Amino acid sequence: MGEVLKSSNSSFSQIVKATIFLKNMNDFETVNEIYGRRLGGALPARSCIEVARLPKDFLIEIECIATISE
Template sequence: MPKQVVVAEGSSPPIGPYSIGVWAGDLLFISGQTPIDPATGTVVPGSVTDQTHQSIKNVRTILEAAGLTLDNVVKSTLFIKNMDHFTAINEVYASYFAKPYPARSCVEVARLPRDVLVELEVVASR
């Protein structure tokens, strides 16, 4: 199956050897998005809620570049630095995603790139 890379104006470039989004058939796989402000290239300062908002906005930018919206997301995976932040992250997450919610996993990890508090990856469908 041929892959097609998504290029999103206004998104942060990858910080490693990967694509930010790849189409495989009718599925779009978006690499983990951290709370990097695309305008400055730096981590959004502040709380886990501030960082969650930015991570979701970064995902949304890539989806829009591919002609999709958050409603097209069928699966998401959250990587979080501290499970004590689960409730705060859920509140932000619920303000962007509507029922029926995507399937989701949430994993506490020891460390994330640039020492951010949250990272979000998604799979979306046309």
């Protein structure tokens, strides 16, 4: 996700909304810790949803909306 943000002239600090899809909600604490470290002090709006299955049987998928730098 960092590379996509960078190539779009954006960054983790410019995320305004994120949606996290988890295969297992028991992974929430681990994901929350990593998410918090990666975003630093930024606190964008966020939703976290448990889903039955993700493409390619991934355990997590994250989509985000971010602003871009001029």
